[in-house]
Amino acid sequence: MKHIVSAFALASVAALVGCAQEETKATSASNASPQTQQVAAIPEGLFLEEGPADAVTLAQARATAKPGEEIAFTGYIGGRAEPFTEGRALFLVADSDEAPACTDGCPKPWDACCIPSETVAANSATVQVLDGAGQALRMNLKGENDLAPGSRVTVIGKVREANEAIFVVDATGIRVDDHQP
Amino acid sequence: MKMLPFDYAVRNLGRSPRRFLAILLGNALVVLLILAAAAFVEGMRSSLSIRNDSRNVILLATGSEESIERSEIPATTPGILAASLPGIHTVGGVPFVSPEVLSALIFFEDAESSDELRAVVRGITPGAFLVHDRIEITEGRAARPGRNEIIAGSLAAEKLGLSEAALAIGESLWFEGEPWTIVGRFRARGTVMDAELWMPLTDLQLATKRDGLSSVVIRLGDAEFADVDAFTKMRVDLELSAIREAEYYASLLRFYRPIQIMIWVTAILIALAGILGGLNTLYSAFSARVREIGMLQSLGYPRRAIVFSLIQEASLASAVAVFLAILTAKLLLDGIAISFSMGVFQLTLSSTVLASGGAVGLFLGIAGSLPPAWRCLRMPIPESLKSL
Structure with a gap:
């Protein structure tokens, strides 16, 4: 009885561990960044205090x-x-x-x-x-x-x-x- | 600390086969329920998920970002896109651009049949096989334009409520009084496309008297998503919106979240009832052994050692129950197709689902044995020895 129960438990654990490894690989691949953002500076004087009167x-x-x-x-x-x-x-x-x-x-x-x-x-x-x-x-x-x-x-x-x-x-x-x- | 041998816990399981069976079945049922709920949620999630690293972008009509089926964009969009947007992925000079029409249509099994078969039909060009890289034709060939030909996904029969034989190559489905011959079968594992029927774009446009497109799917090469979004804001006349494919399907998944929550709540409520039933069984199982537990204490085994042995016993029973539940789920649940408005998804026994079942089983074994064990052990030893 002991051997049968132990075998069941071991088989369950092995199945879970095996599947978990596959999942880990898939997850790490899916976390890859789709694109990188480049940052630039705003040109000086772009934002105005006063708007033109003839707009x-x-x-x-x-x-x-x-x-x-x-x-x-x-x-x-x-x-x-x-x-x-x-x-x-x-x-x-x-x-x-x-x-x-x-x-x-x-x-x-x-x-x-x-x-x-x-x-x-x-x-x-x-x-x-x-x-x-x-x-x-x-x-x-x-x-x-x-x-x-x-x-x-x-x-x-x-x-x-x-x-x-x-x-x-x-x-x-x-x-x-x-x-x- | 003087511990009870492991054999003792194992042998105890066989002492009352009827009681062992009751614990086993009760625990297995709870784990099976959890597995079923998790497999449902996982199946729906995976059918509406696109890899995060997918470089596909969907262009659809402004204001229809939540439903491709409602979207209508000019038929000239793919050409304008290919000409105006540098950086679309190409292979051998062929850009990865797929103009598509997505429609919900009603088919009939034969000319005389009055039973409506609701199908999700995608009108495609060869570009669809470039951008949707999970698609593989498993039988036959792709449909050719102008010949009333269609190809069917591997779960299309489930969606239509037909037998697999009804969608075998050479069989026909009827639409608007005309037969459409099935010339191929495809698989799009883990996507809603698996439940669709695909036909040439022009054929679907003619059949539905539609000039425009539902969407254009492109695969980015050097271009970034921002370039596509900027294009849609430059060409405001086309009234396009750009959305990452992964983001589109994630929004659909969010739409179905209440259903997933409901499934979990129902499963947890039923599981709670099962846990209470299991506790009751363990209470009676341990109560019947009060004298034995008192004897163990009088032999010098500390309470902790007895509790540990009782936990071992209950955990072993739970482990067998988990195994039984997983076996049953694998045989009866895994891969079962469930139809929903977006298509069909399959119950999926992924590693996460199995782990959640295992965790619940372990919890049942440990937490379920503690209250009855405590009740037996708090009794004074002379009283325990005298109990019947």
Whole structure:
């Protein structure tokens, strides 16, 4: 009897240990970091104390601006549930009048979920802060100088692309006007 | 300290076979319940898990991040992506890009049948076999466009409520009055795709009168996830959202967490009832041996040695019960397919599940024997010797 019971116990332990080793290997493989983040510094003078007096709304800017033009426009950070790109100095701005934030019980008012998505897309701008090589800086802008989803901002910069579908601005100055959209 | 020999505990197990059997079955049932609950949770978890190191990114419609089936994106997206986003993984110049349509469709077993068979169907291109590396065709071949051909996952029969024979190669399923021939079987072990039917993308688009796509899955090469996310924010006109494949399935798993909690609570409640039953059996088993325990004390064995021997005895019974429970679970539960809205998952007896069963068994042996042992030992020795 003793031998039988001992054999049962040993077999159970051996099975458990054997399986546990396989699991450990799989787990250590799955913990590999998917990507590495590179951190850059915010260009000096990016965040402004005062916005320009001649800033127009984003919708007005989109209607007239051409690639290469220097512009200043206002809007709010939003148009998506997550308007910032993690790891890149890039975010979306939506027009406060044409694609306003939805405040009626919306958990994320800045995603403009109550506005048709085509309208939001047509009244949005992609704002990026570039490094010396002309690429978006490898850093998070969210949280810098109180930049947050829903913040009302004035952006100064050069239009990189402007057509019916997209509007991309390389920002040289950003002012946070308000923390509410 | 003078200890009782191990043989003593082993021999005691055989002294009352009926009582030993009651303890054995009670403990085995509790462990089996725990194994079943853990296997359910583990099976669901593994079917909705993608390795964390997966470099796959899903692009779907903004606002449909929680359900690929609801997503609708332009059919031009894969081309624009491949042209605009450098750093997509390529092999031999072929980019790992998979445009897909995911639909819940109703099939029929034959032309006359009125029994609706609800299937999850994925419209694919050859790119699907590049990005979904867990897919392997186990029989037949991939479906060719324009021929009403489909391939079926290894758990598709379970999802459809059909026999395996009904999905054998050469058999047909009917959709919109037309037969779709099964030309291959595939396996996507540990994923919800195992319960799907796959057909060529264009065939599914034609059959469902749909122009757009549900999603595009890409495999990153040099590019990082941030590059894909930045692309979706540059091309706001495409109304795309990027989400890591692992993150998407993790969010689905979070959605099903209440069900998992409910399963655990139910199993623990039933197990508690089993533990109380086991305690009762041990109380009566040890109470019947009060005189024997008193005799051991009078022979000079300290209380600790007697308690240790009683724990040995109960633990041995539990070890056998754990073994029985694992054997039963392996034979009756392992691999059983459970259908749920996302597809089908299999009860999985992983090492973690087995370990949790073993831990519960060990707990039953140790903790279950202590209260009755304490009750027997606190009695004064003369009284114990006089008891009947």
